[in-house]
Amino acid sequence: MAEVMPASELIEQNPAMAYLVSLGSKKSRQTMKSFLNIVARINGYASIETCPWAQLRRHHVQAVLQMLEDLGRAPATRNTYLAAIKGVMTEAWIKKQIDHDTYQQIKLIRTAKGTRLAKGKALAKEELQKLFFTCESDSSPKGLRDAAILAVLVGCGLRRSEIVALDLESIDFKEQCLKVLGKGDKERLAFMPPGPQQRVKRWIDEVRGDYPGPLFPRIRRYGDVTTERMSDQAIYYILDTRRVEAGLDEFAPHDLRRTFASAMLDNKEDIITVRDAMGHASVTTTQRYDHRGNDRLREASQRLDVG
Template identity: 65%
Template structure:
Protein backbone atom coordinates (compact mmCIF):
# COMPACT_ATOMS: atom_id res chain seq x y z
CA UNK A 1 0.00 0.00 0.00
CA UNK A 2 2.91 2.37 0.67
CA UNK A 3 4.08 1.82 -2.90
CA UNK A 4 0.61 2.57 -4.30
CA UNK A 5 0.18 5.69 -2.19
CA UNK A 6 3.63 6.98 -3.11
CA UNK A 7 2.72 6.66 -6.79
CA UNK A 8 -0.56 8.51 -6.26
CA UNK A 9 1.21 11.28 -4.35
CA UNK A 10 3.66 11.77 -7.24
CA UNK A 11 0.80 11.73 -9.76
CA UNK A 12 -0.80 14.72 -8.04
CA UNK A 13 2.41 16.70 -7.59
CA UNK A 14 3.91 15.65 -4.24
CA UNK A 15 7.33 14.14 -3.54
CA UNK A 16 5.99 11.17 -1.59
CA UNK A 17 3.00 10.01 0.43
CA UNK A 18 4.47 11.66 3.54
CA UNK A 19 4.24 15.08 1.90
CA UNK A 20 0.76 14.63 0.47
CA UNK A 21 -2.13 16.44 2.19
CA UNK A 22 -4.48 13.47 1.98
CA UNK A 23 -7.38 14.94 3.91
CA UNK A 24 -8.07 17.55 1.21
CA UNK A 25 -8.85 14.88 -1.42
CA UNK A 26 -12.53 14.63 -2.35
CA UNK A 27 -14.58 12.23 -4.46
CA UNK A 28 -13.92 14.03 -7.75
CA UNK A 29 -10.17 14.06 -7.08
CA UNK A 30 -10.12 10.29 -6.54
CA UNK A 31 -12.27 9.68 -9.61
CA UNK A 32 -9.78 11.72 -11.65
CA UNK A 33 -6.90 9.63 -10.26
CA UNK A 34 -8.72 6.42 -11.24
CA UNK A 35 -9.27 7.79 -14.75
CA UNK A 36 -5.56 8.63 -15.06
CA UNK A 37 -4.65 5.11 -13.98
CA UNK A 38 -7.06 3.64 -16.52
CA UNK A 39 -5.66 5.84 -19.29
CA UNK A 40 -2.14 4.65 -18.42
CA UNK A 41 -3.21 1.05 -19.09
CA UNK A 42 -3.47 -0.27 -15.55
CA UNK A 43 -5.54 -3.44 -15.14
CA UNK A 44 -8.91 -3.13 -13.33
CA UNK A 45 -7.66 -5.22 -10.37
CA UNK A 46 -4.66 -2.90 -9.99
CA UNK A 47 -6.87 0.20 -10.18
CA UNK A 48 -9.13 -1.27 -7.49
CA UNK A 49 -6.11 -1.79 -5.24
CA UNK A 50 -5.29 1.91 -5.64
CA UNK A 51 -8.93 2.68 -4.78
CA UNK A 52 -8.74 0.51 -1.65
CA UNK A 53 -5.61 2.36 -0.56
CA UNK A 54 -7.28 5.75 -1.04
CA UNK A 55 -10.43 4.65 0.79
CA UNK A 56 -8.26 3.44 3.66
CA UNK A 57 -6.57 6.84 3.88
CA UNK A 58 -9.97 8.56 3.80
CA UNK A 59 -11.20 6.35 6.65
CA UNK A 60 -8.13 7.21 8.72
CA UNK A 61 -8.57 10.95 8.00
CA UNK A 62 -12.24 10.75 9.02
CA UNK A 63 -11.33 8.82 12.21
CA UNK A 64 -8.83 11.58 13.09
CA UNK A 65 -11.50 14.22 12.39
CA UNK A 66 -9.51 15.65 9.50
CA UNK A 67 -12.28 14.78 7.01
CA UNK A 68 -15.96 15.56 7.45
CA UNK A 69 -18.53 12.75 7.39
CA UNK A 70 -20.21 13.77 4.12
CA UNK A 71 -16.92 13.89 2.23
CA UNK A 72 -15.89 10.52 3.67
CA UNK A 73 -19.21 8.92 2.69
CA UNK A 74 -18.86 10.25 -0.86
CA UNK A 75 -15.41 8.63 -1.13
CA UNK A 76 -16.51 5.43 0.61
CA UNK A 77 -19.24 4.80 -1.96
CA UNK A 78 -17.07 5.12 -5.08
CA UNK A 79 -17.75 1.88 -6.96
CA UNK A 80 -15.03 -0.55 -7.94
CA UNK A 81 -13.55 -0.39 -11.42
CA UNK A 82 -15.10 -2.93 -13.81
CA UNK A 83 -13.41 -5.26 -16.28
CA UNK A 84 -10.75 -7.96 -16.25
CA UNK A 85 -7.57 -9.03 -18.00
CA UNK A 86 -6.07 -12.36 -18.92
CA UNK A 87 -4.41 -13.85 -15.83
CA UNK A 88 -0.67 -13.42 -15.49
CA UNK A 89 1.76 -16.25 -14.94
CA UNK A 90 1.59 -19.93 -15.73
CA UNK A 91 1.72 -23.37 -14.19
CA UNK A 92 4.87 -25.41 -14.75
CA UNK A 93 4.73 -28.64 -16.75
CA UNK A 94 5.68 -31.94 -15.10
CA UNK A 95 8.75 -32.18 -17.32
CA UNK A 96 9.89 -28.73 -16.13
CA UNK A 97 9.46 -29.74 -12.50
CA UNK A 98 11.50 -32.91 -13.05
CA UNK A 99 14.22 -30.86 -14.77
CA UNK A 100 14.43 -28.44 -11.81
CA UNK A 101 14.80 -31.27 -9.30
CA UNK A 102 17.32 -33.06 -11.51
CA UNK A 103 19.44 -29.88 -11.71
CA UNK A 104 19.40 -29.41 -7.93
CA UNK A 105 20.08 -33.07 -7.17
CA UNK A 106 22.98 -33.13 -9.65
CA UNK A 107 24.59 -30.31 -7.65
CA UNK A 108 26.69 -32.11 -5.01
CA UNK A 109 27.25 -28.96 -2.94
CA UNK A 110 25.17 -27.93 0.08
CA UNK A 111 23.20 -25.59 -2.16
CA UNK A 112 21.91 -28.52 -4.19
CA UNK A 113 20.17 -30.11 -1.21
CA UNK A 114 18.92 -26.77 0.10
CA UNK A 115 17.51 -25.63 -3.24
CA UNK A 116 15.81 -29.00 -3.88
CA UNK A 117 14.09 -28.73 -0.48
CA UNK A 118 13.05 -25.11 -1.13
CA UNK A 119 11.60 -25.90 -4.56
CA UNK A 120 9.89 -28.96 -3.08
CA UNK A 121 8.15 -26.81 -0.48
CA UNK A 122 7.23 -24.07 -2.94
CA UNK A 123 5.64 -26.65 -5.25
CA UNK A 124 4.33 -29.11 -2.66
CA UNK A 125 2.92 -26.61 -0.17
CA UNK A 126 2.28 -23.51 -2.28
CA UNK A 127 4.16 -21.15 0.04
CA UNK A 128 4.96 -17.54 -0.76
CA UNK A 129 8.61 -16.44 -0.91
CA UNK A 130 8.19 -14.39 2.27
CA UNK A 131 6.70 -17.39 4.07
CA UNK A 132 9.51 -19.76 3.18
CA UNK A 133 12.33 -17.42 4.26
CA UNK A 134 10.52 -16.85 7.58
CA UNK A 135 10.52 -20.58 8.42
CA UNK A 136 12.57 -21.79 11.38
CA UNK A 137 13.57 -25.36 12.21
CA UNK A 138 11.08 -25.41 15.08
CA UNK A 139 8.26 -24.75 12.59
CA UNK A 140 8.55 -28.35 11.37
CA UNK A 141 5.68 -30.39 12.86
CA UNK A 142 7.21 -33.86 12.54
CA UNK A 143 4.17 -35.80 13.74
CA UNK A 144 2.01 -34.24 11.01
CA UNK A 145 4.76 -34.01 8.35
CA UNK A 146 3.78 -30.35 8.11
CA UNK A 147 5.13 -26.82 8.47
CA UNK A 148 3.67 -24.16 10.72
CA UNK A 149 3.42 -21.15 8.40
CA UNK A 150 2.64 -17.55 9.28
CA UNK A 151 1.12 -15.83 6.28
CA UNK A 152 -0.49 -12.54 5.40
CA UNK A 153 -2.55 -10.90 8.12
CA UNK A 154 -0.41 -12.67 10.76
CA UNK A 155 -2.53 -15.82 10.20
CA UNK A 156 -1.03 -19.20 11.00
CA UNK A 157 -1.76 -22.41 9.12
CA UNK A 158 -0.34 -25.90 8.77
CA UNK A 159 1.15 -26.68 5.38
CA UNK A 160 1.16 -30.46 4.94
CA UNK A 161 4.00 -31.83 2.84
CA UNK A 162 3.67 -34.51 0.15
CA UNK A 163 6.08 -37.45 0.37
CA UNK A 164 8.68 -36.07 -2.06
CA UNK A 165 8.80 -32.70 -0.28
CA UNK A 166 9.12 -34.36 3.13
CA UNK A 167 12.01 -36.57 1.94
CA UNK A 168 13.90 -33.64 0.39
CA UNK A 169 13.47 -31.54 3.53
CA UNK A 170 14.72 -34.35 5.76
CA UNK A 171 17.73 -34.93 3.52
CA UNK A 172 18.65 -31.23 3.77
CA UNK A 173 18.29 -31.26 7.56
CA UNK A 174 20.08 -34.56 8.18
CA UNK A 175 22.98 -34.16 5.77
CA UNK A 176 23.68 -30.42 5.96
CA UNK A 177 21.68 -28.17 8.23
CA UNK A 178 21.31 -30.11 11.47
CA UNK A 179 18.54 -29.83 14.05
CA UNK A 180 19.53 -26.63 15.86
CA UNK A 181 17.11 -23.72 16.14
CA UNK A 182 17.13 -20.85 13.68
CA UNK A 183 16.35 -20.26 10.04
CA UNK A 184 15.30 -23.43 8.23
CA UNK A 185 16.97 -22.28 5.00
CA UNK A 186 19.95 -20.04 5.86
CA UNK A 187 22.34 -18.34 3.48
CA UNK A 188 25.20 -20.42 2.10
CA UNK A 189 28.41 -18.57 1.27
CA UNK A 190 31.17 -19.71 -1.05
CA UNK A 191 32.92 -23.00 -0.36
CA UNK A 192 29.75 -24.47 1.23
CA UNK A 193 29.89 -22.15 4.25
CA UNK A 194 26.42 -22.61 5.78
CA UNK A 195 25.71 -19.50 7.88
CA UNK A 196 23.12 -18.73 10.55
CA UNK A 197 21.81 -15.75 8.56
CA UNK A 198 18.28 -15.73 7.18
CA UNK A 199 17.81 -15.37 3.44
CA UNK A 200 15.80 -12.56 1.87
CA UNK A 201 12.81 -12.84 -0.46
CA UNK A 202 15.13 -11.78 -3.28
CA UNK A 203 17.43 -14.71 -2.55
CA UNK A 204 14.59 -17.12 -3.38
CA UNK A 205 14.09 -15.26 -6.66
CA UNK A 206 17.81 -15.61 -7.41
CA UNK A 207 17.81 -19.35 -6.60
CA UNK A 208 14.88 -20.03 -8.95
CA UNK A 209 16.37 -17.82 -11.67
CA UNK A 210 19.69 -19.67 -11.48
CA UNK A 211 18.14 -23.15 -11.42
CA UNK A 212 15.82 -22.25 -14.31
CA UNK A 213 18.74 -21.22 -16.51
CA UNK A 214 20.74 -24.32 -15.52
CA UNK A 215 17.73 -26.48 -16.42
CA UNK A 216 17.25 -24.75 -19.78
CA UNK A 217 13.63 -23.83 -19.06
CA UNK A 218 11.47 -21.01 -20.34
CA UNK A 219 11.07 -18.01 -18.07
CA UNK A 220 8.78 -18.34 -15.06
CA UNK A 221 8.19 -16.22 -11.97
CA UNK A 222 8.62 -17.52 -8.40
CA UNK A 223 4.88 -17.08 -7.91
CA UNK A 224 4.28 -19.51 -10.80
CA UNK A 225 5.27 -22.33 -8.45
CA UNK A 226 2.39 -21.27 -6.22
CA UNK A 227 0.10 -21.26 -9.27
CA UNK A 228 1.38 -24.75 -10.12
CA UNK A 229 0.47 -25.96 -6.62
CA UNK A 230 -3.06 -24.54 -6.88
CA UNK A 231 -3.65 -25.94 -10.37
CA UNK A 232 -2.36 -29.39 -9.36
CA UNK A 233 -4.60 -29.47 -6.28
CA UNK A 234 -7.66 -28.52 -8.35
CA UNK A 235 -6.66 -30.98 -11.07
CA UNK A 236 -6.69 -33.69 -8.37
CA UNK A 237 -10.36 -32.78 -7.76
CA UNK A 238 -9.72 -31.09 -4.40
CA UNK A 239 -12.51 -28.66 -3.62
CA UNK A 240 -11.83 -24.95 -3.91
CA UNK A 241 -12.28 -24.34 -0.16
CA UNK A 242 -9.53 -26.88 0.65
CA UNK A 243 -7.18 -25.19 -1.83
CA UNK A 244 -8.05 -21.76 -0.40
CA UNK A 245 -7.13 -22.90 3.11
CA UNK A 246 -3.94 -24.60 1.91
CA UNK A 247 -2.80 -21.38 0.25
CA UNK A 248 -3.72 -19.14 3.18
CA UNK A 249 -6.21 -17.08 1.19
CA UNK A 250 -9.09 -15.19 2.79
CA UNK A 251 -11.27 -15.34 -0.32
CA UNK A 252 -12.18 -18.09 -2.78
CA UNK A 253 -12.14 -15.44 -5.52
CA UNK A 254 -8.41 -14.97 -4.90
CA UNK A 255 -7.78 -18.72 -5.12
CA UNK A 256 -9.64 -18.96 -8.42
CA UNK A 257 -7.17 -16.54 -9.98
CA UNK A 258 -4.41 -19.11 -9.43
CA UNK A 259 -6.14 -21.81 -11.48
CA UNK A 260 -4.27 -22.28 -14.77
CA UNK A 261 -6.20 -25.36 -15.98
CA UNK A 262 -8.60 -23.29 -18.08
CA UNK A 263 -5.99 -22.41 -20.70
CA UNK A 264 -5.22 -26.08 -21.37
CA UNK A 265 -8.92 -26.94 -21.52
CA UNK A 266 -9.55 -24.23 -24.12
CA UNK A 267 -6.48 -25.30 -26.09
CA UNK A 268 -7.67 -28.92 -26.22
CA UNK A 269 -11.16 -27.81 -27.28
CA UNK A 270 -9.71 -25.70 -30.10
CA UNK A 271 -7.65 -28.63 -31.42
CA UNK A 272 -10.81 -30.76 -31.66
CA UNK A 273 -12.35 -28.28 -34.12
CA UNK A 274 -12.10 -29.22 -37.79
CA UNK A 275 -12.22 -26.06 -39.93
Protein backbone atom coordinates in the same frame (compact mmCIF):
# COMPACT_ATOMS: atom_id res chain seq x y z
CA MET B 1 18.40 22.56 8.37
CA ALA B 2 14.71 21.70 8.76
CA GLU B 3 13.82 19.61 11.80
CA VAL B 4 12.70 16.04 11.14
CA MET B 5 9.24 15.38 12.55
CA PRO B 6 9.14 12.45 15.01
CA ALA B 7 7.48 9.33 13.58
CA SER B 8 4.68 9.37 16.16
CA GLU B 9 3.82 12.98 15.32
CA LEU B 10 3.95 12.27 11.59
CA ILE B 11 1.52 9.36 12.01
CA GLU B 12 -0.76 11.53 14.14
CA GLN B 13 -0.88 14.35 11.60
CA ASN B 14 -0.67 12.46 8.29
CA PRO B 15 -3.57 10.05 7.60
CA ALA B 16 -1.59 8.29 4.87
CA MET B 17 1.15 7.37 7.32
CA ALA B 18 -1.45 6.24 9.86
CA TYR B 19 -3.08 4.05 7.21
CA LEU B 20 0.22 2.41 6.27
CA VAL B 21 1.01 1.64 9.90
CA SER B 22 -2.40 -0.07 10.22
CA LEU B 23 -1.62 -2.61 7.48
CA GLY B 24 -0.80 -6.13 8.55
CA SER B 25 2.35 -6.93 6.59
CA LYS B 26 5.55 -5.22 5.49
CA LYS B 27 4.87 -6.14 1.87
CA SER B 28 1.38 -4.59 1.99
CA ARG B 29 2.84 -1.41 3.47
CA GLN B 30 5.45 -1.23 0.70
CA THR B 31 2.85 -1.81 -2.03
CA MET B 32 0.35 0.72 -0.73
CA LYS B 33 3.04 3.32 -0.04
CA SER B 34 4.18 3.02 -3.66
CA PHE B 35 0.59 3.46 -4.90
CA LEU B 36 -0.07 6.43 -2.61
CA ASN B 37 3.13 8.14 -3.71
CA ILE B 38 1.84 7.90 -7.29
CA VAL B 39 -1.52 9.36 -6.21
CA ALA B 40 0.31 12.22 -4.47
CA ARG B 41 2.37 12.96 -7.59
CA ILE B 42 -0.72 12.85 -9.83
CA ASN B 43 -2.16 15.58 -7.58
CA GLY B 44 1.01 17.67 -7.84
CA TYR B 45 2.85 16.74 -4.64
CA ALA B 46 6.24 15.11 -4.15
CA SER B 47 5.23 12.29 -1.83
CA ILE B 48 2.70 11.03 0.69
CA GLU B 49 4.44 13.10 3.37
CA THR B 50 3.77 16.41 1.58
CA CYS B 51 0.33 15.65 0.10
CA PRO B 52 -2.54 17.40 1.98
CA TRP B 53 -4.80 14.35 2.05
CA ALA B 54 -7.55 16.12 3.96
CA GLN B 55 -8.09 18.37 0.93
CA LEU B 56 -8.87 15.42 -1.32
CA ARG B 57 -12.45 15.35 -2.61
CA ARG B 58 -14.56 12.93 -4.62
CA HIS B 59 -13.75 14.55 -7.96
CA HIS B 60 -10.01 14.37 -7.22
CA VAL B 61 -10.26 10.63 -6.60
CA GLN B 62 -12.36 10.08 -9.73
CA ALA B 63 -9.81 12.04 -11.77
CA VAL B 64 -7.01 9.80 -10.47
CA LEU B 65 -8.97 6.66 -11.36
CA GLN B 66 -9.77 8.00 -14.83
CA MET B 67 -6.11 8.79 -15.44
CA LEU B 68 -5.14 5.27 -14.41
CA GLU B 69 -7.76 3.84 -16.77
CA ASP B 70 -6.45 6.04 -19.61
CA LEU B 71 -2.96 4.67 -18.90
CA GLY B 72 -4.31 1.14 -19.40
CA ARG B 73 -4.14 -0.02 -15.79
CA ALA B 74 -6.19 -3.17 -15.17
CA PRO B 75 -9.42 -2.98 -13.12
CA ALA B 76 -7.80 -4.88 -10.22
CA THR B 77 -4.92 -2.39 -10.14
CA ARG B 78 -7.27 0.59 -10.17
CA ASN B 79 -9.27 -0.98 -7.35
CA THR B 80 -6.09 -1.36 -5.29
CA TYR B 81 -5.43 2.37 -5.73
CA LEU B 82 -9.00 3.09 -4.68
CA ALA B 83 -8.70 0.86 -1.62
CA ALA B 84 -5.54 2.70 -0.57
CA ILE B 85 -7.20 6.11 -0.99
CA LYS B 86 -10.28 5.01 0.95
CA GLY B 87 -8.04 3.72 3.71
CA VAL B 88 -6.29 7.07 3.96
CA MET B 89 -9.57 8.98 3.98
CA THR B 90 -10.92 6.71 6.71
CA GLU B 91 -7.95 7.72 8.84
CA ALA B 92 -8.53 11.39 7.96
CA TRP B 93 -12.16 11.06 9.06
CA ILE B 94 -11.16 9.33 12.31
CA LYS B 95 -8.74 12.19 13.00
CA LYS B 96 -11.58 14.69 12.26
CA GLN B 97 -9.58 16.19 9.39
CA ILE B 98 -12.55 15.78 6.99
CA ASP B 99 -16.27 15.99 7.60
CA HIS B 100 -18.66 13.05 7.39
CA ASP B 101 -20.15 14.07 4.03
CA THR B 102 -16.73 14.23 2.36
CA TYR B 103 -15.85 10.82 3.81
CA GLN B 104 -19.12 9.25 2.62
CA GLN B 105 -18.81 10.71 -0.89
CA ILE B 106 -15.38 9.11 -1.33
CA LYS B 107 -16.35 5.90 0.42
CA LEU B 108 -19.25 5.40 -2.02
CA ILE B 109 -17.05 5.53 -5.14
CA ARG B 110 -17.61 2.19 -6.86
CA THR B 111 -14.87 -0.25 -7.72
CA ALA B 112 -14.03 -0.89 -11.36
CA LYS B 113 -15.59 -3.88 -13.12
CA GLY B 114 -13.84 -6.21 -15.50
CA THR B 115 -10.98 -8.72 -15.45
CA ARG B 116 -7.75 -9.46 -17.29
CA LEU B 117 -6.13 -12.75 -18.19
CA ALA B 118 -4.24 -14.15 -15.22
CA LYS B 119 -0.52 -13.42 -15.19
CA GLY B 120 2.16 -16.00 -14.77
CA LYS B 121 2.02 -19.70 -15.58
CA ALA B 122 2.01 -23.15 -14.06
CA LEU B 123 5.18 -25.12 -14.73
CA ALA B 124 4.92 -28.42 -16.57
CA LYS B 125 6.00 -31.66 -14.90
CA GLU B 126 8.98 -31.89 -17.28
CA GLU B 127 10.15 -28.41 -16.27
CA LEU B 128 10.02 -29.32 -12.57
CA GLN B 129 11.98 -32.50 -13.25
CA LYS B 130 14.72 -30.47 -14.94
CA LEU B 131 14.89 -28.08 -11.98
CA PHE B 132 15.22 -30.96 -9.51
CA PHE B 133 17.85 -32.58 -11.72
CA THR B 134 20.04 -29.45 -11.61
CA CYS B 135 19.82 -29.43 -7.81
CA GLU B 136 20.58 -33.14 -7.57
CA SER B 137 23.59 -32.69 -9.86
CA ASP B 138 25.07 -30.15 -7.42
CA SER B 139 27.17 -32.06 -4.85
CA SER B 140 27.64 -28.99 -2.65
CA PRO B 141 25.39 -28.29 0.37
CA LYS B 142 23.41 -25.92 -1.83
CA GLY B 143 22.20 -28.82 -3.95
CA LEU B 144 20.25 -30.51 -1.16
CA ARG B 145 19.05 -27.19 0.26
CA ASP B 146 17.79 -25.87 -3.05
CA ALA B 147 16.05 -29.15 -3.89
CA ALA B 148 14.25 -29.02 -0.52
CA ILE B 149 13.28 -25.37 -1.06
CA LEU B 150 11.94 -26.15 -4.53
CA ALA B 151 10.01 -29.17 -3.21
CA VAL B 152 8.36 -27.15 -0.44
CA LEU B 153 7.51 -24.24 -2.73
CA VAL B 154 5.79 -26.40 -5.32
CA GLY B 155 4.55 -29.12 -2.97
CA CYS B 156 3.06 -26.85 -0.31
CA GLY B 157 2.34 -23.67 -2.28
CA LEU B 158 4.31 -21.36 0.00
CA ARG B 159 5.19 -17.74 -0.70
CA ARG B 160 8.85 -16.66 -0.73
CA SER B 161 8.36 -14.73 2.51
CA GLU B 162 6.81 -17.79 4.13
CA ILE B 163 9.60 -20.18 3.23
CA VAL B 164 12.41 -17.93 4.50
CA ALA B 165 10.47 -17.46 7.77
CA LEU B 166 10.41 -21.22 8.46
CA ASP B 167 12.44 -22.49 11.40
CA LEU B 168 13.45 -26.04 12.22
CA GLU B 169 10.75 -25.92 14.88
CA SER B 170 8.17 -25.25 12.14
CA ILE B 171 8.36 -28.90 11.04
CA ASP B 172 6.15 -31.61 12.46
CA PHE B 173 7.24 -34.84 10.78
CA LYS B 174 4.72 -36.86 12.80
CA GLU B 175 1.82 -34.83 11.41
CA GLN B 176 3.64 -34.38 8.08
CA CYS B 177 3.19 -30.62 8.06
CA LEU B 178 4.81 -27.22 8.43
CA LYS B 179 3.54 -24.43 10.64
CA VAL B 180 3.51 -21.40 8.34
CA LEU B 181 3.11 -17.73 9.24
CA GLY B 182 1.37 -16.08 6.29
CA LYS B 183 -0.08 -12.73 5.30
CA GLY B 184 -1.93 -10.80 7.96
CA ASP B 185 0.03 -12.59 10.71
CA LYS B 186 -2.13 -15.69 10.13
CA GLU B 187 -0.77 -19.12 10.98
CA ARG B 188 -1.76 -22.20 9.02
CA LEU B 189 -0.60 -25.78 8.60
CA ALA B 190 0.91 -26.70 5.25
CA PHE B 191 0.82 -30.47 4.84
CA MET B 192 3.78 -31.95 2.98
CA PRO B 193 3.49 -34.63 0.29
CA PRO B 194 5.97 -37.52 0.60
CA GLY B 195 8.46 -36.00 -1.88
CA PRO B 196 8.97 -32.71 -0.04
CA GLN B 197 9.10 -34.57 3.30
CA GLN B 198 11.94 -36.76 2.05
CA ARG B 199 13.89 -33.84 0.58
CA VAL B 200 13.55 -31.74 3.74
CA LYS B 201 14.57 -34.67 5.94
CA ARG B 202 17.61 -35.42 3.78
CA TRP B 203 18.66 -31.74 3.89
CA ILE B 204 18.46 -31.77 7.69
CA ASP B 205 20.07 -35.17 8.24
CA GLU B 206 22.93 -34.86 5.75
CA VAL B 207 23.78 -31.14 5.84
CA ARG B 208 21.92 -28.75 8.10
CA GLY B 209 21.75 -30.59 11.41
CA ASP B 210 19.13 -30.25 14.11
CA TYR B 211 20.17 -26.96 15.73
CA PRO B 212 17.46 -24.29 16.22
CA GLY B 213 17.05 -21.48 13.72
CA PRO B 214 16.09 -20.95 10.08
CA LEU B 215 15.16 -24.14 8.27
CA PHE B 216 16.87 -22.89 5.11
CA PRO B 217 19.80 -20.67 6.15
CA ARG B 218 22.34 -18.90 3.99
CA ILE B 219 25.21 -20.93 2.59
CA ARG B 220 28.42 -19.04 1.83
CA ARG B 221 30.44 -19.41 -1.33
CA TYR B 222 32.60 -22.35 -0.19
CA GLY B 223 29.76 -24.39 1.28
CA ASP B 224 29.82 -22.92 4.78
CA VAL B 225 26.29 -23.39 6.18
CA THR B 226 25.49 -20.39 8.40
CA THR B 227 22.76 -19.73 10.95
CA GLU B 228 21.66 -16.60 9.06
CA ARG B 229 18.15 -16.27 7.65
CA MET B 230 17.84 -15.75 3.91
CA SER B 231 15.89 -12.90 2.34
CA ASP B 232 12.94 -13.10 -0.07
CA GLN B 233 15.31 -11.93 -2.80
CA ALA B 234 17.67 -14.84 -2.12
CA ILE B 235 14.88 -17.28 -3.06
CA TYR B 236 14.39 -15.41 -6.31
CA TYR B 237 18.15 -15.66 -7.02
CA ILE B 238 18.27 -19.39 -6.20
CA LEU B 239 15.35 -20.22 -8.49
CA ASP B 240 16.69 -18.06 -11.31
CA THR B 241 20.11 -19.70 -11.05
CA ARG B 242 18.57 -23.18 -11.19
CA ARG B 243 16.32 -22.11 -14.08
CA VAL B 244 19.33 -21.04 -16.16
CA GLU B 245 21.15 -24.28 -15.34
CA ALA B 246 18.07 -26.26 -16.41
CA GLY B 247 17.78 -24.32 -19.66
CA LEU B 248 14.21 -23.19 -18.97
CA ASP B 249 12.37 -20.07 -20.03
CA GLU B 250 11.93 -17.36 -17.43
CA PHE B 251 9.40 -17.90 -14.67
CA ALA B 252 8.60 -16.08 -11.44
CA PRO B 253 8.92 -17.71 -7.99
CA HIS B 254 5.18 -17.15 -7.61
CA ASP B 255 4.65 -19.44 -10.61
CA LEU B 256 5.52 -22.36 -8.33
CA ARG B 257 2.58 -21.32 -6.15
CA ARG B 258 0.42 -21.24 -9.28
CA THR B 259 1.74 -24.70 -10.16
CA PHE B 260 0.69 -25.96 -6.73
CA ALA B 261 -2.82 -24.55 -7.06
CA SER B 262 -3.30 -25.87 -10.58
CA ALA B 263 -2.07 -29.34 -9.58
CA MET B 264 -4.43 -29.44 -6.59
CA LEU B 265 -7.39 -28.45 -8.75
CA ASP B 266 -6.32 -30.89 -11.44
CA ASN B 267 -6.46 -33.62 -8.79
CA LYS B 268 -10.15 -32.71 -8.28
CA GLU B 269 -9.61 -31.04 -4.90
CA ASP B 270 -12.41 -28.58 -4.16
CA ILE B 271 -11.71 -24.86 -4.32
CA ILE B 272 -12.27 -24.37 -0.56
CA THR B 273 -9.55 -26.92 0.24
CA VAL B 274 -7.15 -25.21 -2.17
CA ARG B 275 -8.00 -21.80 -0.71
CA ASP B 276 -7.19 -23.00 2.80
CA ALA B 277 -4.00 -24.72 1.68
CA MET B 278 -2.77 -21.48 0.10
CA GLY B 279 -3.77 -19.26 3.00
CA HIS B 280 -6.12 -17.11 0.94
CA ALA B 281 -8.92 -15.12 2.51
CA SER B 282 -11.10 -15.37 -0.61
CA VAL B 283 -11.97 -18.10 -3.12
CA THR B 284 -11.86 -15.41 -5.80
CA THR B 285 -8.13 -14.97 -5.16
CA THR B 286 -7.57 -18.73 -5.36
CA GLN B 287 -9.37 -18.94 -8.70
CA ARG B 288 -6.83 -16.56 -10.22
CA TYR B 289 -4.13 -19.17 -9.56
CA ASP B 290 -5.85 -21.79 -11.70
CA HIS B 291 -3.82 -22.05 -14.93
CA ARG B 292 -5.49 -25.16 -16.31
CA GLY B 293 -8.04 -23.24 -18.37
CA ASN B 294 -5.99 -22.70 -21.54
CA ASP B 295 -5.18 -26.40 -21.84
CA ARG B 296 -8.82 -27.38 -21.40
CA LEU B 297 -9.95 -24.82 -23.97
CA ARG B 298 -7.25 -25.90 -26.42
CA GLU B 299 -8.23 -29.56 -26.10
CA ALA B 300 -11.93 -28.69 -26.50
CA SER B 301 -11.23 -26.68 -29.66
CA GLN B 302 -9.32 -29.63 -31.18
CA ARG B 303 -12.36 -31.85 -30.72
CA LEU B 304 -14.55 -29.57 -32.83
CA ASP B 305 -15.24 -30.85 -36.33
CA VAL B 306 -15.84 -27.60 -38.20
CA GLY B 307 -14.41 -25.65 -41.13
